[in-house]
Amino acid sequence: MYNNVNFLSIARRFYSGHVGKTEARKYVLTKHFQGEPKKSDFEIVQEELPELKDGEILTEAEYLSVDPYMRAYMIGYKLPTVMIGGQVAKITASRNDKYPVGGYVAGYFGWRTHTICNPNIPAKGALVPMYLLPDISPYPVSLALGVLGMPGNTAYFGLQEICKPKAGETIAITGAAGAVGSHVGQIGKILGCRVIGFAGSDAKCEYLEKELGFDRAFNYKTVNIQKALREGAPDRIDCYFDNVGGEISSAIMNYMNKNGRVAVCGSVSSYNDSALPKVTIVQPSIVFKELKVEGFLVNRWIDRWNDGINANLAWLREGKLKYEEKVYHGFDNMVEALVGMLRGENLGKAVVKVK
Ligand SMILES: NC(=O)C1=CN([C@@H]2O[C@H](COP(=O)(O)OP(=O)(O)OC[C@H]3O[C@@H](n4cnc5c(N)ncnc54)[C@H](OP(=O)(O)O)[C@@H]3O)[C@@H](O)[C@H]2O)C=CC1
Numbered sequence: 001m002y003n004n005v006n007f008l009s010i011a012r013r014f015y016s017g018h019v020g021k022t023e024a025r026k027y028v029l030t031k032h033f034q035g036e037p038k039k040s041d042f043e044i045v046q047e048e049l050p051e052l053k054d055g056e057i058l059t060e061a062e063y064l065s066v067d068p069y070m071r072a073y074m075i076g077y078k079l080p081t082v083m084i085g086g087q088v089a090k091i092t093a094s095r096n097d098k099y100p101v102g103g104y105v106a107g108y109f110g111w112r113t114h115t116i117c118n119p120n121i122p123a124k125g126a127l128v129p130m131y132l133l134p135d136i137s138p139y140p141v142s143l144a145l146g147v148l149g150m151p152g153n154t155a156y157f158g159l160q161e162i163c164k165p166k167a168g169e170t171i172a173i174t175g176a177a178g179a180v181g182s183h184v185g186q187i188g189k190i191l192g193c194r195v196i197g198f199a200g201s202d203a204k205c206e207y208l209e210k211e212l213g214f215d216r217a218f219n220y221k222t223v224n225i226q227k228a229l230r231e232g233a234p235d236r237i238d239c240y241f242d243n244v245g246g247e248i249s250s251a252i253m254n255y256m257n258k259n260g261r262v263a264v265c266g267s268v269s270s271y272n273d274s275a276l277p278k279v280t281i282v283q284p285s286i287v288f289k290e291l292k293v294e295g296f297l298v299n300r301w302i303d304r305w306n307d308g309i310n311a312n313l314a315w316l317r318e319g320k321l322k323y324e325e326k327v328y329h330g331f332d333n334m335v336e337a338l339v340g341m342l343r344g345e346n347l348g349k350a351v352v353k354v355k
Pocket residue numbers: 067068069150151154175176177178179180181198199200201204243244264265266267268269270296297298299341342343344345346348349350
């Protein structure tokens with residue numbers, strides 16, 4: 001026979017945390033985006049989550065990410081479907097010894113307030129499986145969506161593995177004041193390169209030059225790009241980290257040095273458009289300058305995910321890497337946050353604090 005104390009300790013081994021019904025909310029995409037995402041493209045659905053089964057955990061989202069891919073990817077999904085996205089969530093109940101209550105996980109759970117999952121069974125088709133956050137103190141857990149997460153690893157691996165910059169070379173970056181771009185530029189400086197960036201406002205450019213140490217930054221909305229390239233990169237460009245695509249990318253690629261390397265990371269300038277833009281041809285430059293142009297998805301380096309996080313964490317702690325976050329507030333404001341980020345409201349990483 002169990003006495004009360006024994007019974008409780010055994011029960012705790014199998015089920016710790018809040019016991020009871022959980023009311024969860026989620027965004028269901030009901031209409032494919034046309035132009036900018038709209039609130040009316042979604043329905044917010046409330047549901048009661050079931051009791052946990054053995055091996056499962058219940059998490060509560062603290063920060064949700066808004067990322068450019070969300071605008072681009074949904075076209076491939078059959079609707080209605082829960083909106084995709086990454087989040088940092090606290091474990092509030094657990095029937096899995098390796099995932100204790102109070103711990104934090106990063107996962108692609110979608111736009112949900114609460115999630116039940118079994119970390120031992122990877123979600124079908126997950127490009128980046130969920131993981132328990134390492135100790136990132138004294139930094140906020142939201143950084144696991146930015147400089148210490150997917151965008152940080154995109155900068156870390158994308159620049160070093162594809163552009164392979166050498167000290168003294170010149171790197172050009174578009175989308176330079178965003179999550180990935182601002183991080184790429186700082187790694188470029190750590191590696192001893194000349195770094196020039198293009199971003200969408202004078203204030204962003206001032207931040208890049210004065211706070212992050214970019215050699216030059218230009219407001220692509222107001223400058224003459226050819227003139228900016230001549231002024232910012234007198235020795236031309238050796239590495240181009242392309243976040244935006246479009247005409248500015250053609251201009252930069254046509255201004256590169258022989259054997260230059262281009263990391264094609266994304267093309268946010270056209271994600272809201274239904275037709276792809278017509279741009280200046282780049283093939284003659286690729287041929288005659290023997291450029292290497294390579295697209296990539298950061299999950300290519302999933303086996304080295306923690307190496308990227310640890311390297312970025314070390315640079316943060318040494319004061320070599322700085323970050324900014326644009327924090328939106330409230331689960332009800334997810335669409336405003338997504339649209340705001342796509343319009344360029346963010347300096348650094350855009351995230352939503354759920355409560
Ligand atoms: N390949 C991969 O694995 C990954 C790719 N990416 C890609 O990296 C890029 C940057 O992502 P991320 O850092 O998360 O986002 P950002 O933090 O850079 O936010 C998006 C930015 O896009 C800029 N932007 C919007 N419209 C335009 C336009 N017409 N022309 C130029 N810039 C524009 C805005 O800045 P501004 O004010 O300067 O216009 C805005 O702040 C995206 O293309 C994304 O898809 C991201 C992660 C992984």
